[in-house]
Structure formats: structure tokens, C-alpha cells
Amino acid sequence: MSLSQAQKKAFRSIGHHLDPVVTVSENGASEGVLAELDRALGDHELVKVKLALPDRDDRAAMLDELVAASGAELVQKIGKMALLYRHNPRVNPKLSNITRFENHHGRR
Helix, strand or coil: CCCCHHHHHHHHHHHCCCCEEEEECCCCCCHHHHHHHHHHHHHHCEEEEEECCCCHHHHHHHHHHHHHHHCCEEEEEECCEEEEECCCCCCCCCCCHHHHCCCHHHCC
16 A cells, blocks of 8 residues: 555654654664564554664665565655554554544644
């Protein structure tokens, strides 16, 4: 599933106010990091990830690996931060960032 430009814009608006849930360091995408990312995407659908890697090419490669391993879609990447989205049809509305911030900033 590919996100439309309108969906990406709405998700970026929500994501701006989120704190990073997962941080990837120079140790890379370990099983623990991938498990935490999977749990976060399952609970929140839209999560911010911090890539604490000094090299831009390393960050891009790590982000590609995270997206492929998690089945998520990249919404936005700015510097060392990335916003990932994966739809969960059985999400808890109290945990989902999409549902909780549905009417955020005048959005409908």
C-alpha cells in the first residue's frame, strides 16, 4: 500500500509533535531494536525513529533495512529522524497516534 500525498502530509503534521520511540545506534538493527520497532508500530501505527549514526549513507542504509524488516512505509526523513507508518486494523484507539491526533491542528 502506498500512501497518498495528502496522507503523508497529515501524518507529518502528527509526527512533528511525537518523540522518538526507537533509537538505532552504531550497533545497528539488532533483534531487540527490530522487536521494539515492531511493537511500537503495532501499538501506535505512526512512530518516530532516531538514527544515531554519524554518516549519512549509513543512516540511509539502516533506514532501508528497518523499513524492509518492519513492513512499514517511510513517511518522512529529516536528518537523523525518520517517521514510519504501518497500518494495524486491530489497533487500540487509545494508543494509536493516528486516532489520538485525528483532529489535531484543525484537521478533519
